[in-house]
Amino acid sequence: MSGDLPEYFFRIRENGALVFRVDTENRQRRIEMDQIAVVNIRNGEIKPHGERSLTEGDLETIKAWMEDRIDLLAHRDIDDILRAVDHMNLTAQWAQSKATDDQLEAVTDDLLLAMHDLRSVLVRKKADRLMKAHEDKTRT
Incomplete structure (x- = not known):
């Protein structure tokens, strides 16, 4: 496995993500993922996990991820609608010809x-x- 793993991992869920800090610097040289926060994209909330406090670096990374995720989801929404238009056209062709x-x-x-x-x-x-x-x- 590559040593170029990201510092954070975001496990996507319906309304946001669970945020994990990735650690490979341990005695067993195993990948450990430590949950540090829960993110809600709908309301912009970032909740530290358990008794944790998030660093400025954590918050900056999480906020940047949230912005990117919101942009991606908006792009996907438009793409889905354009696909629906294609399906409507295909449906019209099917209804007329087949x-x-x-x-x-x-x-x-x-x-x-x-x-x-x-x-x-x-x-x-x-x-x-x-x-x-x-x-x-x-x-x-």
Whole structure:
């Protein structure tokens, strides 16, 4: 195993991570991971684990990781939506060219309701943005 291990390891969980300090400088030359904190990305909270106190270096590293993680998750959200657009196009092609009547019967209502819901949300959000832009323009 390489001696170039990072000083910290972040075990991802749904709303953040458990933060471990990685130690290879021990008598057995084994990798030891000592939990030092719990991170919650949703509320920005960093809780030291147990009776620990975090150093400035710990906090800087954790905050940098949190910023990177938030950026990564935002990028993934957009990528997921763009994939959904691709799937919608593939679904339209499937419905037009390959689907049997029974297959269409099995999915049509669910698809129509989901698309109606999505359309309603998108139209409302677009109208809100246009109204806000118009209000901002009239104020200046």
